[in-house]
Each structure stands twice: as structure tokens, then as C-alpha cells.
Amino acid sequence: MxxxxxxxxxxxxxxxxxxxxxxxxIQSDEGIIRKxxxxxxxxxxxxxxxxxxxxxxxxxxxxxxxxxxxxYFKLFEFILNEFRPLLPETIQKYEQSIGxxxxxxxxxxxxDNLILKNRIDDLNNEIREFSEAVEKNTIRLLxxxxxxxxNVEKLDYKEKVRKASFWIDYYIIPLNNILDINHAESITNKxxxxxxxxxxxxxxxxxxxxxxxxxxxxxxxxxTNDNLLRQSKLLTNELLPLIExxxxxxxxxxxxxxxxxxxxKSTVPKIFKPERYYPYSNDMYLNAKEYLEQFVTDENILMExxxxxxxxxxxxxxxxxxxxxxxxxxxxxxxxxxxxLRSEYKDIETDxxxxxxxxxxxxxxxxxxxxKEPDRKLIKTSQxxxxxxxxxxxxxxxx
Amino acid sequence: MEFxxxxxxxxxxxxGGKFILASDPKFVSLKxxxxxxxxxxxxxxxxxxxxxxxxxxxLSYETGEQLSRDICLFFAxxxxxxxxxxxxxxxxxxxxxxxxxxxxxxxxNSSYAELILNNNQMKxxxxxKQFFTTLNRRNIIEKTAENKFxxxxxxxxxxxxxxxxxxxxxxxAGVD
Numbered sequence: 327m328x329x330x331x332x333x334x335x336x337x338x339x340x341x342x343x344x345x346x347x348x349x350x351x352i353q354s355d356e357g358i359i360r361k362x363x364x365x366x367x368x369x370x371x372x373x374x375x376x377x378x379x380x381x382x383x384x385x386x387x388x389x390x391x392x393x394x395x396x397x398y399f400k401l402f403e404f405i406l407n408e409f410r411p412l413l414p415e416t417i418q419k420y421e422q423s424i425g426x427x428x429x430x431x432x433x434x435x436x437x438d439n440l441i442l443k444n445r446i447d448d449l450n451n452e453i454r455e456f457s458e459a460v461e462k463n464t465i466r467l468l469x470x471x472x473x474x475x476x477n478v479e480k481l482d483y484k485e486k487v488r489k490a491s492f493w494i495d496y497y498i499i500p501l502n503n504i505l506d507i508n509h510a511e512s513i514t515n516k517x518x519x520x521x522x523x524x525x526x527x528x529x530x531x532x533x534x535x536x537x538x539x540x541x542x543x544x545x546x547x548x549x550t551n552d553n554l555l556r557q558s559k560l561l562t563n564e565l566l567p568l569i570e571x572x573x574x575x576x577x578x579x580x581x582x583x584x585x586x587x588x589x590x591k592s593t594v595p596k597i598f599k600p601e602r603y604y605p606y607s608n609d610m611y612l613n614a615k616e617y618l619e620q621f622v623t624d625e626n627i628l629m630e631x632x633x634x635x636x637x638x639x640x641x642x643x644x645x646x647x648x649x650x651x652x653x654x655x656x657x658x659x660x661x662x663x664x665x666x667l668r669s670e671y672k673d674i675e676t677d678x679x680x681x682x683x684x685x686x687x688x689x690x691x692x693x694x695x696x697x698k699e700p701d702r703k704l705i706k707t708s709q710x711x712x713x714x715x716x717x718x719x720x721x722x723x724x725x
Numbered sequence: 726m727e728f729x730x731x732x733x734x735x736x737x738x739x740x741g742g743k744f745i746l747a748s749d750p751k752f753v754s755l756k757x758x759x760x761x762x763x764x765x766x767x768x769x770x771x772x773x774x775x776x777x778x779x780x781x782x783x784l785s786y787e788t789g790e791q792l793s794r795d796i797c798l799f800f801a802x803x804x805x806x807x808x809x810x811x812x813x814x815x816x817x818x819x820x821x822x823x824x825x826x827x828x829x830x831x832x833x834n835s836s837y838a839e840l841i842l843n844n845n846q847m848k849x850x851x852x853x854k855q856f857f858t859t860l861n862r863r864n865i866i867e868k869t870a871e872n873k874f875x876x877x878x879x880x881x882x883x884x885x886x887x888x889x890x891x892x893x894x895x896x897x898a899g900v901d
């Protein structure tokens with residue numbers, strides 16, 4: 327029975343993580359945490375948590391010393407991505423358990439469905455544990471071999487070869503034998519046999535629940551086989567040629583390998599970051615305009631010279647009316663119009679001529695059509711020749 | 726006032742985050758007027774001009790950290806994979822022409838798969854192509870064909886960083 331709520335324990339792990347990490351490192355290196363080591367860590371960290379560590383069942387006493395309970399040790403391994411290397415003979419045990427469960431499933435395929443279901447579940451678990459053990463070992467071996475390649479500790483070549491040979495002989499080659507699909511006795515080969523059998527059963531077993539169990543196991547096996555194949559490739563390409571690979575050394579490569587351990591925590595070289603344009607910046611209006619204009623559909627635009635307003639003639643009615651009144655009576659109104667315009671301009675422009683003829687319609691003008699002259703008079707303007715009657719202007723108003 | 730030759734291009738290249746390379750005629754003009762440009766960028770924008778033997782760039786207080794980290798990750802994985810492939814990675818970066826298909830092969834089979842898949846610039850072939858476009862725009866790589874490129878001298882910024890990083894680690898480990 328735990329003396330604390332689950333959330334309290336999780337908070338405790340977070341709040342005292344640094345001390346726990348130190349203790350985890352000690353156990354990873356030495357397999358046990360001696361009492362004096364525990365006291366030293368807690369005193370250095372000024373973190374007196376020995377009682378809670380025991381009460382919350384995070385560590386347990388082994389004689390005078392301590393060790394993490396397995397579930398917490400595995401939790402730390404997982405979140406720190408630092409796994410204890412398992413000897414291949416430890417992993418090999420899965421060959422037996424997987425093989426035994428598989429043969430029991432085959433033998434009891436026509437027996438009790440409940441025990442068959444439990445055996446399938448157990449087989450699933452064993453395969454998962456095996457696959458995770460292989461993956462953890464590969465991660466650890468990759469870390470160890472990168473460490474050798476990086477050689478931050480500046481081991482001499484002889485020492486590097488000795489370490490590399492150790493990893494190759496005791497871990498890499500045996501693990502490769504477990505995974506090598508071409509090796510008749512490899513577990514990977516056994517898993518392929520199992521997946522073939524399960525593939526058939528998931529389709530033709532008469533009980534639907536068991537069929538679904540086989541289906542689940544089959545999907546998991548497909549995923550596991552892919553993963554194991556990937557691990558096997560890593561072993562072949564990266565770990566087996568280790569001796570060859572540690573022959574060369576480069577400070578730059580050391581830097582990159584160290585950087586890749588925690589790439590998001592390291593400072594990186596400065597490179598220029600071009601300025602961003604904010605909506606309130608002075609350049610924003612023109613930049614946005616330029617950007618949007620590229621999406622506007624092109625249309626044909628005709629450019630014309632603007633008509634100069636200064637050239638436009640404006641008819642000054644009052645001026646011409648006064649002139650006309652001063653010259654009354656006028657024998658021929660249209661001749662008068664022509665003469666008036668010619669006195670001012672070189673040609674009689676049609677527009678000007680018509681504007682002037684508008685004076686005929688002024689109120690209080692007394693006019694007379696000369697009927698004695700039936701022939702119309704000809705007035706030549708700049709654009710046409712007009713035939714007009716002879717009209718007299720006799721007087722204006724009462725006068 | 727008379728400005729150095731290529732003044733407008735020099736300013737717009739540097740302000741666009743480009744490295745100006747020694748092979749570029751602008752570099753000569755920039756180098757000849759280094760004092761002028763150092764003062765120009767400092768007084769106008771508070772940027773620092775860095776002129777190296779074979780390339781130049783500017784730096785601001787605010788830097789493109791994410792891009793720089795992605796570039797470091799790219800160089801780190803590529804160097805590691807080239808070395809694993811039995812090649813002299815530095816010579817390859819200095820002189821070789823890279824095919825994007827080969828880069829894809831290295832990254833797809835890398836043991837740093839988890840890091841690669843979690844990085845938006847490197848997670849797949851398409852992302853890497855876009856990333857190369859950025860590198861090309863910044864003059865860190867030079868495209869020699871649709872699917873080929875070489876590194877420019879700007880690679881030195883990142884390789885020097887790796888060497889300094891290693892020296893830092895070596896000194897922490899107590900090794901001279």
C-alpha cells in the first residue's frame with residue numbers, strides 16, 4: 327500500500343528529478359546505490375528525501391544499501407534514453423519463451439478457446455518485450471560506438487580497438503546472430519514462421535474473438551519484423567564495421583557527434599535573420615501593394631495625350647451679345663457671325679460659328695427673314711460649308 | 726557622395742541573409758570598402774559585418790537560430806553518414822558534387838532517424854528539397870543542376886562551429 331496519491335508521487339519525481347538522476351547514474355554504473363552514496367547525493371543536493379524514497383516505494387533496501395525498484399529504473403531509462411546493455415544471452419531467453427508459447431498455440435488450436443486466447447496474449451507480450459529489448463540494446467550500442475568514434479576521452483588507438491572488440495564480440499555479433507534473417511536459428515526467423523501461421527489463422531479460424539486476436543497479433547508481428555529488420559541493418563552497416571570506423575578521427579566529427587547528443591540544447595552559430603515587415607512599418611503599404619499587384623489581371627491600357635484645357639474655347643455670350651447690339655441693325659446675321667469670327671481668328675471654326683448663332687434665340691430680339699432673296703448664302707467654316715438664309719436683326723427690346 | 730561599385734546589390738544581398746562569396750565580383754568591392762560597410766551597417770542598422778578570407782555576411786542581435794540549428798543538424802548527420810560510408814567527409818563537403826537522391830539515401834538509412842523525423846526541414850525528401858532552396862538562396866549551397874549541388878565556402882561557418890564545440894567538450898573532459 328502506497329502512502330501517497332499517484333499525483334503526489336509524480337510531482338515528487340518531477341520536483342526531485344536532479345537527485346533521482348544522480349542516483350540513477352550511480353545504479354547504472356555500479357548496479358547498486360551504497361548507503362553513503364545516497365547520503366552524499368542528498369546532502370550535496372540539499373535534498374533530504376530518503377524517507378519519501380522508501381515510503382513512495384521508489385527505492386528499496388538491499389541490506390544496508392539501496393536500489394531503484396524495477397519499474398522506476400525502467401522509467402528513468404526510457405525518459406533519459408539511456409539503456410543498460412542486455413547481454414545477448416539475456417535476450418536469447420525470448421527465443422525459448424516465444425518458441426514454447428507458439429508450439430502450445432499450435433498444439434491447442436482445437437482445444438479450449440479461453441486458454442488459446444491467453445496464450446496468444448502472452449505471445450504478444452513476449453514478442454513486444456523481445457522487440458523492446460533489442461531496440462534498447464541497439465540504442466545503447468549506437469551510443470557506445472558513437473562515443474568511441476567521437477573519442478572525447480582521447481583514448482589511444484589501442485584502447486579504442488580493445489573497447490570496440492569488447493562490444494563487437496560480446497554484444498554486436500551475438501545480437502546480429504539473433505536478428506540475422508539468414509541465420510536458421512535466429513529469433514527473427516522464428517517470428518517470420520509465426521507470422522505465416524498467424525496470417526492463415528486470422529482468416530480461417532471459426533471463432534470470431536480468436537480470429538480478432540490472431541489479427542491483432544499478425545499486425546503486431548508485421549510491425550515488429552519491420553523494426554527488427556531496421557535494427558539488423560543498423561548492426562550490419564554501423565556497428566559491425568566499428569573497428570574500421572574508429573581508425574579515423576576528426577575533431578569536426580567529434581563536434582558533430584557531441585552536438586547530435588542534444589542538438590536542441592546547444593548554442594548554434596549566429597546567422598543573419600532578415601528583417602520582417604510588420605503591418606505598421608513604413609514600407610508595409612508599398613510592399614503589400616507590390617505583392618498584390620502581381621495577382622491583378624493584365625488589361626490593355628490605351629494612353630492618350632490629355633487635352634489641354636487652355637485650348638478649349640469658351641463662348642462668352644455677353645461679350646458677343648454686346649457687340650451684336652452695338653452694330654444693330656444687322657443686315658445679315660450669319661454674315662455678321664462670319665465676319666466677327668474672322669476678325670478674331672484665322673478660320674471660322676464650326677463650333678464657334680454655331681455658338682454665335684445661338685444669339686438668334688435671345689429674348690427681345692426682333693428679326694426678319696429676307697424673303698426677297700430666296701437663294702441661301704454660303705458660309706465656309708473649317709469643317710464644312712453651310713447654306714444659311716439671310717436674316718436681319720432689326721432691334722433689341724423696346725428701343 | 727560616391728558609393729562603392731555594386732553598392733545596392735551588396736546591401737540587398739547581405740540584408741537578405743546571403744553570404745557574399747569570394748567568387749562573386751561584389752566580394753572584391755565589399756572587401757575594398759570593408760571599413761565603409763562595417764560602419765554603414767553598424768550606424769544604419771546596428772548590424773556587424775563579418776568579412777572572412779573567402780566570404781562575408783552580416784549579423785544582427787536577433788539571429789535565425791532555428792535555421793542555424795537545422796543547418797547544423799544537416800551538416801552533422803551528413804558528415805556522420807559520409808564517414809560511415811568510408812569517405813573523407815570534409816573533402817567531400819569541400820569539393821564534391823552532391824546528388825539529392827544520394828542525400829535522401831543517407832538520411833533514410835541513418836541511425837539518427839528519430840532526430841531526422843522530428844525535424845520539419847529534414848523529415849522527408851520533399852522537406853529537404855525546400856530546405857536546399859533556402860540554403861541556395863543564402864549562398865550556402867550552389868545548385869549545379871536540378872538535382873545536384875555543391876557547398877560554397879560558407880560551409881566553414883558550421884564546420885568551425887563543430888570544431889569549437891568539440892574543443893569545448895574536450896576541455897570539459899579534461900583533455901588538452
